[in-house]
Amino acid sequence: MSSEIEHRPYVLPAVIEPLVRRHAGDAAFYWAQHDSSAHSCRLDLARLLHFDRLLQAHLDGLEVAGATGWQLAFEELARWRGPGEVFVCAYLALAAGDGERLREVWLQLQLDPERGLRGLISALAWVGTEQALPWVSHWLEASQNSALQVAALRTAALGGATLLKTAQVAFEPQCQNEDARVRAAAARLGARLPRRLAQPVLLKLLEDVDPVVRAEAAIALGGQEAAAPPVLWQVCAEWIGRCAELDGWDRFQAERRLARWLRHLGGQLPPGHVALPRLLEQLPPRLGLLLALHHADPAHLPWVAAQMTAPETSRLAGWVWSALSGVQLEPAGLTLPPRLPDEETEQPVSLAVEDQDAGLPEPDPAAVQAWMAMHQASLPTWAPGLLGRALTPDILQQMLTGAPQALRWIAARRLGRPFFNNRAPALRQFALLHKLSASAGASS
Structure with missing residues (x-):
């Protein structure tokens, strides 16, 4: 017997499971970055393209892994049931044209549809019209499930002419659906339909018993319809108290919805609206800053500057102030110096800021006030x-x-x-x- 060690070439497995599982987790992560990007203070379109390329690379990796890619992605969905995991699995099912896999996604999603539905809607929008159209058509024509009807209506509202034409037939009937969530989604669709068709139906929805439906109808009608802004204002005012009564995930969802409405309200209200300062004071400061930004009236600059004194709003207030005034804080010397590390822990001094504020400069409130007093005449006055x-x-x-x-x-x-x-x-x-x-x- 030969004592020589037999050398055999090492053959890599066709699928490396830890790598594929990493694809699943990272795809969900990058989807979350994309999904939360729409109102980012720092992310621009070029940076969004970078995130999207990373997301697509991980999705491609899962597709190449075939059945193993699906299995590991679905395990992540079954474990976390978040919208990112829903997006990944729904995308894989839709891209493969696999109705059985999509059914499996739905069985997981319906355990908590309020949390995961936006992942399904995003996947339908991501894959494009050809893959999304059969499901949108089927769910609008044949499905009795409210969540699937919402997904179809919301997807059509984000889509092009083909999806809109398909969903248009369902618009008026779905505006009379007994489920308020479906009526609200139909109202969103109405914003994309011909005005002559949608306006009479949306005007009726302004009187709906459900506040969410009224708000979405007011947004769909827009500021050109005189009846819409007062309805949206009233719903926002009522929703402020509702948010205060909630906690945890329910409060997060309620405040997310209120933020959406306030963005649209800011765009609908005319410059110089006399009651707007009172609403700004009623809102939590971060939501007030959001409303001031979207109203785009430099008359709010003093109120915005006043929000720089609170650690939890200072950075966002500084960014909104710059967006309204056109003055960049750092070049103008209106920022505080970097915080020194805490001597005991050698860690940077912690600040009460939101994730979306990370990286924004910290304004110097006193310097901003002094600058405004000195340059009052040069601040923009048009709105x-x-x-x-x-x-x-x-x-x-x-x-x-x-x-x-x-x-x-x-x-x-x-x-x-x-x-x-x-x-x-x-x-x-x-x-x-x-x-x-x-x-x-x-x-x-």
Whole structure:
């Protein structure tokens, strides 16, 4: 017998399970980054494209892993049941055209549909019309499940002409659905439909018994319909008290909804609205800052500056102040010096800030007040205005291309049609911007 060691080539397994499981977890993580990006103070379209490429790379890795990729992604869904895990599994099922897998996703999702439904809607929007259309059509025509009807209506509201045409037939009947969640989703769809068709139905929904339905109808009608802003204002005022009574996940969801309504309310109200200062004082400060930003009236600058004194709002207030005034804090010398580490722990001094504020400069409230007193005459007075400029169509188009996501969202809503979704995949946004630019060049 030979004493020599037999050398055999090492053959890598076809699928490396730890790597595939990492794909599943990272895909859910990067989806969450994308999903939360629409109102980011720091993320722009170029950075969003970077996140999207990472997300797609992990999704591709799961697809290449075949059955193992699906199995490990589904294990993550069964464990966490979060919207990110729902998105990943729904995307894999939709991309493969596998109805059985999509049914398995639904069985998990219905255990907590309020939490995970946005993941399903996002997956339907992500894969595109060809894969989403059969399911949207089926759920609108044949499904008796309210959550699936909501998913179909919300997906159609985010989609192009084909999805809108398919869902248009269901619009009026679904606005009369006994489930308020379906009526609210139908109202969202109404914002994308021809005004002659949607307006009479939406006006009736302004009197709906459910406040969420009334709010969504008011948003869909927009500020051009005189009856809409007062209804949206009233619902927001009532919802403030509702949020205060909740805690945990329920409060998070309620405040998320209120934030959405306030963004739209800010865009609907005319400049100089006499009652707006009172509403700003009634709101939690962070939500008040959000309303002031979307109202885009520099008259709110003193109130915004006053919010810089509280640690939990200082950085966001500084950013909103810059967005309204056009004055950047750091170049103007209006920031505090970096905090020194705590001597006992050698850790940086902790600040009570939200995740979305991370990386924003910390303003110096006294310096900002002094600067405002000295430069009062040079502060912008026109409204609406952002970044120190009036919101003309040209300025809004520039913001849509190069500003942070929070300002791009405002620009998209103030530009009006064509509908522009700054939460869509970045490549799709770039393609639409190119199309809009070419169309503007051809018409000039």
